Amino acid sequence: MGTIFIVFAVIILFYINALTNSLCIQKEIPAERQPKVFRFINVMITILLVSSYVELLYT
Known part of the structure; x- marks a missing residue:
């Protein structure tokens, strides 16, 4: 179960980063502020x- 959760977490992080990139482009956030975002x-x-992982471990 831990392996599945880790794979799922990596996919979520990549997807969130893609959405964050879209946000930075749409809101025209300056390049020097993007790393902070x-x-x-x-x-x-x-x-x-x-x-979430800790909650799954102890339930």
């Missing part, structure tokens, strides 16, 4: 995925 969103999604 990507970092913030990736950290938040990673926290969400880790907490």
